Amino acid sequence: MRKRREKIIRIIGSILLWIFAAFWFVPIFWMLITSLKESSSAVMEYPPRWIPDPATLNNYRRVFTPAGGISVVRGLRNSLIVATVTGILGLVIATPAAYALARMRFTGQKVAFWLYIAILAFPGIIFLVPNFLIVHSLGLMNTFAALIFPTFGTTFGVFLLRQYMLGIPRELEDAAWIDGCSRLRFLITIVIPYIKPALFVLALMTFLGSWNNFLWPLLVMQSPEKFTLPIALVRFAGGTQWNDPYRGIGALMAGSFISVAPTLLIFVVFNKYLMQGVYLGSVGKE
Numbered sequence: 001m002r003k004r005r006e007k008i009i010r011i012i013g014s015i016l017l018w019i020f021a022a023f024w025f026v027p028i029f030w031m032l033i034t035s036l037k038e039s040s041s042a043v044m045e046y047p048p049r050w051i052p053d054p055a056t057l058n059n060y061r062r063v064f065t066p067a068g069g070i071s072v073v074r075g076l077r078n079s080l081i082v083a084t085v086t087g088i089l090g091l092v093i094a095t096p097a098a099y100a101l102a103r104m105r106f107t108g109q110k111v112a113f114w115l116y117i118a119i120l121a122f123p124g125i126i127f128l129v130p131n132f133l134i135v136h137s138l139g140l141m142n143t144f145a146a147l148i149f150p151t152f153g154t155t156f157g158v159f160l161l162r163q164y165m166l167g168i169p170r171e172l173e174d175a176a177w178i179d180g181c182s183r184l185r186f187l188i189t190i191v192i193p194y195i196k197p198a199l200f201v202l203a204l205m206t207f208l209g210s211w212n213n214f215l216w217p218l219l220v221m222q223s224p225e226k227f228t229l230p231i232a233l234v235r236f237a238g239g240t241q242w243n244d245p246y247r248g249i250g251a252l253m254a255g256s257f258i259s260v261a262p263t264l265l266i267f268v269v270f271n272k273y274l275m276q277g278v279y280l281g282s283v284g285k286e
Contacts, residue, residue, distance in 0.1 A: 028257075028260065028264070029050075030048075031253050031256055031257050031260075032253075032257050033050060033051070033052050034249065034250060034253040035059050035060065035250055035251075035253040035254035035256075035257050036052045036055040036056060036057070036059070036250075037052045037055075037056070037059075037250050038054070038056045038058055038059075038250065059250040059251045059253070059254035060254045060258075062251045062254070063236070063251055063254045063255045063258065069224050070224055070227070070232055070235045070236045071224070071225075071232065072229070072232050072233060072236055072255060072258070074225060074227070074232070075227050075228055075229040075230075075231065075232025075233070076229050076232075076258070078144070078226065078227065078228050078229070078232075079210075079211055079228040079229040079230075081144065082144055082147045082148060082210055082228060083206075083207045083208075083210040083211040084207065085144075085148055086147075086148050086151055086152050086206055086207070086209075086210040087152075087203045087204070087206040087207040087210070088203070089148065089152040090151075090152035090154065090157055090202065090203070090206040091157075091199055091202060091203055091206075093152055094154065094157040094158045094161055094202065095161060095187070095192065095199070096187070097158045098157075098158045098159075098160075098161035098162040098164075098165055099161075099165060099187055099191060101113050101116070101158065101162050102161075102162040102165035102166050103165055103168070103173065103191070104183075113162075116155050116158060116159060117159065119155045120155055120156060120159070125215075127150075128215070128216070128219065131150040131216075132219055132220065134150075135149075135150065135220055140220075141220055141222075142220065142221055142222050142223055142226055143226070144226070146220040146221070147210070147213075147216065147217055147220065147221070147228070148210075150216070151206075151209070151210055151213070151216070152206065154206065154209075156205075157202045157205075157206065160198055160201070160202055161195055161198050161199070161202065163198075164194070164195040164197075164198040165191060165194075165195060167194075168190070168191065168194055172190065173186065173190075176190060200270075204266055204270060207266075208263055208266065211229075211262060211263070212230070212263070213228070213230070214230040214231070214234075217230065217231050218231055229258075229259055230259065233252075233255045233256065233259060236255060237252050237255070
């Protein structure tokens with residue numbers, strides 16, 4: 001009887017999860033099929049046709065054709081560069097910071113950690129003005145450095161890696177000291193391999209956060225050749241005039257799908273590692 005009840009609960013849970021997944025997936029699917037429609041009648045017909053007939057890639061050709069000085073291809077390249085560098089530098093900054101908070105003992109360690117935690121309580125938008133003033137005073141406006149430096153080494157990243165590092169047995173660390181292992185060598189040869197799942201998760205989250213960032217690049221970038229993909233898509237939409245506005249909707253849907261495609265691909269391919277890394281990082285010891 002108990003096994004039967006558990007089986008029923010699992011079935012109901014699976015059905016609910018599929019329903020929630022459908023609510024998330026349907027808009028993306030609609031975005032894709034709209035991007036494959038050519039005529040205005042196909043875009044606006046009611047009831048909507050879920051399978052475009054005929055399907056066309058003309059909207060994607062329009063998106064990849066520079067218009068009004070805006071190049072979506074260049075924006076795609078810029079976003080890839082900025083997001084990749086931000087993800088790598090985020091690991092370089094967060095790893096030693098997390099190691100200091102998790103494995104070292106110094107005056108004010110607890111205070112420093114709880115200050116980190118307190119920062120998580122503030123919405124990121126309140127740091128826009130201070131970051132803008134700092135970037136402007138350093139002469140970094142309209143450069144990739146303005147997009148990279150304020151966003152790597154996140155507080156959440158330090159917290160996530162710290163939780164992982166707390167799980168390293170103290171006996172292993174003591175044995176390393178007896179063998180004459182320095183802190184840097186211990187970090188590189190023991191700690192980093194141990195927290196590899198967390199590093200993977202943090203790199204992906206930092207990459208996706210930079211990839212989807214819109215407001216900050218909008219504030220600090222002025223040159224069209226420096227626009228990231230979200231800004232390029234918005235300027236492309238605003239600067240391109242269509243004789244048939246509904247054909248413009250198809251092109252906008254194509255550009256939007258290009259923007260979300262890397263996120264979908266990363267989640268599908270690395271879903272197992274993302275879930276594992278977040279779960280294991282949440283059970284670290286204090």
